[in-house]
Amino acid sequence: MDKKKLFILCVVIAVTASFVTGLFVYFYQTSKIKGNDILLGKGSYQDIQKYMEISDLEKIINDTYYRDVEQSDLVTGTLKGMVESLNDPYSVYYTEEEYREFNQQSDTDLVGIGVTAGPYQRTGHLKLERVYAGSPAETAGLAENDVILTIDGADVGGLDYESSLNMLRGPSGSSVKLTVQTGADAPRELEVARANVDAQRVTYTMLTDDVAQIAISEFNGNCVEEFKNAIQFLKDEDAKGVLVDVRGNMDGSVPDAVSMLDEILPEGLAAYTVDKENKRDELTVDADYFDLPLVVLVDGNSASAAEVFAGAVQGRGRGQVIGTQTYGKGVVQSIVDMPYSGGGVKLTSALYYTPDEKAVNGGITPDIAVSNPEGRLTFETDAQLQQALTTLGELIAQGG
Known part of the structure; x- marks a missing residue:
């Protein structure tokens, strides 16, 4: 046997x-x-x-x-069915092979092509949200809002975005074959090298004489220190208003997001969680913060920590949220090894709420709803960015 x-x-x-x-x-x-x-x-x-x-x-x-x-298939189907019966898209049972692939996402020996991405709402394919400067993706001609249709010949339209992102990763020096579409153009084939990209998660610049932009691609890595550097940049440039862009920011550390909120929110509640026992855990910020007119840009691929960030700004009345309804992933998750099969299970153990008691899991509704056109955007065609500049101009004129 x-x-x-x-x-x-x-x-x-x-x-x-x-x-x-x-x-x-x-x-x-x-x-x-x-x-x-x-x-x-x-x-x-x-x-x-x-x-x-x-x-x-x-x-x-x-x-x-x-x-x-196969009896093993019946057992696996039963276990998966138990978790699927929760009707929670973020709770998943993993077989041994699936669990191994899931854990590879944190494998430092595997690298990507220098992008962040999320689901393309129309087809479920992978939409590029950020292409890091100097990355293999930028060298290959990829840009924000390009849509990846296939990865190494496999259609990613039916996959969840995390699985698709994992397919982009591999050993440094290897390459991945992509089918990519830009707007309504015909799809094109590309081969992109994989490399370790030293990505800066927080970038900042002055858009006008008065308004600065801080773009946060991920709440990971050195993002907190980079955000503090951005705040110092605003002070040095004597900015009168700031827009924080978390569009396409799909994941990351909520504690990091709260540490960054500590720089721009007055003392008090930033978010809280509630579990099945109705236990409430609060995430708070202190009294020392930089006060100036503030707008947060969001879209359908702003998720998780980005939604906690935007929800805190909105819920505390600290600034305006502009864009489209966010993704709606405001969950605390626990990952447990299955002792016999070698698999694992990821379960939602609590939900996040904004300071004004709205469930983040339903998504953040913007104060001003603005959609962007399809395809690559420029400064002039980015309708959400233009609305943010208009709103900040009005807030600055009103004295904040």
């Missing part, structure tokens, strides 16, 4: 033994003995029926289905 079959047999025996033992203990604890009769409580009998239903269905499939089915 090979190792795989032996492993499956051991799992089945272990599960069966645990099941029988569990039933006995549960049966003993929830039943009453009266004379020679055993009286089952209603709840215990119903629970036994539920577990027996799983066993019955397995037997029916094995007896009736038109072809043989």
Whole structure:
């Protein structure tokens, strides 16, 4: 018997033994003995029926289905089905192979092409949000808002964006073949090298004599220190207003986002979480902050930490949020190893809320809704950016 079959047999025996033992203990604890009769409580009998239903269905499939089915596939399907029944897109059961791929995302030996990206809302393909200066992606001619259709020949339209991003990664010096589309142009084929890119997550510049822009591509790496440098830049340039751009910022560290909010929010609440026990954990900032008119730019690919950031600014009345409805991923997640299969499970363990008690998981609704045209944008064609400049001009004229 090979190792795989032996492993499956051991799992089945272990599960069966645990099941029988569990039933006995549960049966003993929830039943009453009266004379020679055993009286089952209603709840215990119903629970036994539920577990027996799983066993019955397995037997029916094995007896009736038109072809043989691997028992391991039935076990995996049952485990995945349990998590999928939560109707939570962010809770996932991973098989051993899937879990290995998931953990590779933090493997420092694997590198990308120097981009951040998110789902393209129309087709589900991968839209480039940032192309880092000096990266292989920039050298190959890629730019923001380009859409990746295939990666090494595989259509990424049906994949979640995290899986697609992981396909871009590989050993330094290797290359990846892409099919890319810019706006309505015909798709083109590119081969892009992979390399370790020393990316600056926070960039800043003066857009006008009075208004500065701070763009945050990710809440990772040295972003907090870079944001502090950006604030010092505003002071040195005597900026009268600032727009913080978190469009396309899909992920990152919420604690880092709160540390950055500490630079621009007055003392008080930045966000809080609530778990199933209704336990509330608050994330706060102190009293020392840089006060000037503020606008935050968001879009449909502003998610997670970026939504906490924008929601805090909006919820505290500190500034205006401009753009489109954000992605809607405001969850705290726990990752647990599965002890027997080598797989794992990622579960939502709490939800984030804004200071004005709105669930981040529903997305942040902008104060001023503005959509951008398709394709690559310029300073002049970026309608959201232009609206931000108009709004900041009005706030500056009003004295903040």
